[in-house]
Amino acid sequence: MKRLIGGQPLYTKDALVFSNASVICVGNSGKTITYQIRSEYGNIGILKENDVAEWFDLHRQEAKEEFPRVSGMPGGGFTLTVGEAHAANIKTIVPPELYSIEINDLNVCSFIVQGKHWTCFSELLCLSNSY
Known part of the structure; x- marks a missing residue:
């Protein structure tokens, strides 16, 4: 797992x-x-x-999610991509000033985090270096 x-x-x-x-x-x-x-x-x-x-x-039977996924961004920031239910839970854990969020037509949510906020954001979510 x-x-x-x-x-x-x-x-x-x-x-x-x-x-x-x-x-x-x-x-x-x-x-x-x-x-x-x-x-x-x-x-x-x-x-x-x-x-x-x-x-x-970890996923609903009908969902074929491949999330969470972390990607680096030009300029030093990061993007955390998750499903809609996961995003709703993250919003209760992480203060909104640490990220902006984009949601696509498939209800896939991307948290966009500036490099200066990444350490705090990742610690709040217990992200390991494996992502």
């Missing part, structure tokens, strides 16, 4: 066990990756990476 980032939506595989949720933050104890998640009902919990893989789908 590719490492998740802040705001990433999690779609339940079994609504009797977990509701849909989103990632709040990512932890790394050196032995395992953990995710602090918030359910759609506001409950907060911590799950290990294998628990997330067992109980959640």
Whole structure:
């Protein structure tokens, strides 16, 4: 499983066990990756990476998303491209003065971040160097 980032939506595989949720933050104890998640009902919990893989789908069944994706921009800035649900969650985590946003006709959202704001933006979303 590719490492998740802040705001990433999690779609339940079994609504009797977990509701849909989103990632709040990512932890790394050196032995395992953990995710602090918030359910759609506001409950907060911590799950290990294998628990997330067992109980959640990362994309809705009908979606063939290849996100999140980070791209460098001329002049030193970056673009984070995500799906619409992920973008809505990111907006609750990151202050709006750190980015501008573009949404295309397919509801793909691009957060445009100036180089001077990238460190703060990426830390708030727990982005690793692997993106």
